[in-house]
Amino acid sequence: MNLKYFNFKTSKGFTLVELLISLGILSVISIISSQILVTLVSSSVDIQKKNEIELQYSFISQKLVKIISDGTNAVVSDNGNVLNISQGSNRTCFAIDTSGILKMQIININTPSCPVANHPSYTNKDLIDSNDIKIVKIPNKNYFTLVNNSNPQQIEISFKIEGTSSNPKSQDLERTITLRKTFKSL
Numbered sequence: 001m002n003l004k005y006f007n008f009k010t011s012k013g014f015t016l017v018e019l020l021i022s023l024g025i026l027s028v029i030s031i032i033s034s035q036i037l038v039t040l041v042s043s044s045v046d047i048q049k050k051n052e053i054e055l056q057y058s059f060i061s062q063k064l065v066k067i068i069s070d071g072t073n074a075v076v077s078d079n080g081n082v083l084n085i086s087q088g089s090n091r092t093c094f095a096i097d098t099s100g101i102l103k104m105q106i107i108n109i110n111t112p113s114c115p116v117a118n119h120p121s122y123t124n125k126d127l128i129d130s131n132d133i134k135i136v137k138i139p140n141k142n143y144f145t146l147v148n149n150s151n152p153q154q155i156e157i158s159f160k161i162e163g164t165s166s167n168p169k170s171q172d173l174e175r176t177i178t179l180r181k182t183f184k185s186l
Contacts, residue, residue: 050169053170056161061173067087069179075113075114081144082115083143083155096137100162133163136170138174144157154176157176160172
C-alpha cells in the first residue's frame with residue numbers, strides 16, 4: 001500500500017485524540033452522576049432516621065396521654081424518674097432507667113408503690129419497640145412532675161426522645177397531661 005495515495009481525511013474511524021477526549025468526558029459525567037447518587041442515598045437515610053424518631057415520639061406521646069388521662073390518681077417518685085398512675089384495680093408505673101429506656105409495668109393497686117427506675121421487673125416492650133431510641137433528660141427538668149394544687153390533677157412530662165449513634169436525631173417531648181377522672185367541682 002502506498003501512503004502517498006492514502007487519503008487520511010476520508011478514512012473511517014476515530015483518532016486516538018478523539019477517543020481520549022470522549023473517555024475524559026464520560027469520566028467526568030460518571031463522577032458527577034455518582035456523587036449525585038451518593039447524596040440522594042444519604043439524604044434518604046437521614047429522612048428515614050428522622051421519620052423513625054417522629055414515629056416513636058408520636059407513639060410514646062399518645063400512649064402516655066391515653067394512660068395518664070384515664071388515671072384516677074398520680075404520684076411522682078424517685079426524683080421525678082417514676083410516675084405512678086392509679087386506674088381502677090391496677091396501677092401503671094412508668095420509669096426511666098439510667099440507660100435512658102422508658103419502661104412500663106402494670107401492678108396490682110394493693111402493691112404499696114411502684115419500683116424504683118432501675119428495678120428489673122420493668123418491661124419496655126409496650127412503649128419503645130426499637131433499640132435505636134433512648135430517653136434523655138432535659139436539663140433542669142424532671143422526667144415527670146406533679147403540678148401542685150391543680151384541679152383536676154395534672155402531670156408535666158419533659159424529656160428528649162433521642163436516637164443512638166446510628167440515628168442521632170432527637171425530639172423534645174414536653175406536655176402537661178390532665179387526669180380527667182380527678183376533676184372535682186368547686
